[in-house]
Amino acid sequence: MQEFLLSNKNEMIATAITFCLLLILKFVTDKTIRKIGRISDIVEARTLLITKYASMLLTLVGIGVISFIWGVNFREVGLVFSSVFAVIGVALFASWSILSNITAGAILFFSFPFKIGDRVKILDKDIESEEPFLIEDIRAFHVSLRKSNGELLVYPNNLMMQKAVTLIYSSEDTPDGSEET
CATH class of the missing domain: 1.10.287 (Helix Hairpins)
Incomplete structure (x- = not known):
């Protein structure tokens, strides 16, 4: 030794x-x-x-x-x-999309202009709805978006970076920081 x-x-x-x-x-x-x-x-x-x-x-x-x-x-x-x-x-x-979603999730962490509680509109021809979505959660693979009628859309992170996303309402716009219903 x-x-x-x-x-x-x-x-x-x-x-x-x-x-x-x-x-x-x-x-x-x-x-x-x-x-x-x-x-x-x-x-x-x-x-x-x-x-x-x-x-x-x-x-x-x-x-x-x-x-x-x-x-x-x-x-x-x-x-x-x-x-x-x-x-x-x-x-x-x-399963390349899994890796691209993880990478997109890391990029969104550092540069995502939207937060949980914001209302956004995704300009995607595959999404038939014109109404804005509430961002409920942002995960490693996807973003959970909810319509006002309660319908949940689980949207992949890589598409969140590829598609145009418009901020309709920020959760910071209210004085108490609460979500708009």
């Missing part, structure tokens, strides 16, 4: 530094995302979802950096990963 510690001292120090940097980055990223969510008045559940995505990304980066530090033979690992990614690629190609 002592021989292992002495022969891999530099790798262990670099790994410890990497872990510390990843923890600091995670803390700063979480704090930044929460601050953006608070400033933008975004629902806590959406903020937690984006925080989870950022943590997964940092974890993958950390695994890559640590494997580079320890000198993993990338040719052998590359063969395994290329096989795995080929299978995953075929599976994801079949």
Whole structure:
């Protein structure tokens, strides 16, 4: 054990530094995302979802950096990963819309001009209704929109970014911030 510690001292120090940097980055990223969510008045559940995505990304980066530090033979690992990614690629190609909705959900978190409680009109030829919808919820894959008659429309995030959306009524327009009925 002592021989292992002495022969891999530099790798262990670099790994410890990497872990510390990843923890600091995670803390700063979480704090930044929460601050953006608070400033933008975004629902806590959406903020937690984006925080989870950022943590997964940092974890993958950390695994890559640590494997580079320890000198993993990338040719052998590359063969395994290329096989795995080929299978995953075929599976994801079949469900590309899921990935586009998740990506659109993350983009909408940071730049969506509408909030829960706003009334919007979506200019889409496939939506037959001309009446505005109330934004009830914004999730990772879809936005829940409700008509005044109670009908619920679950609209994919990627279409929310592709179609023209008009703000009819903002929930911030009332003095008490309550929703219009």
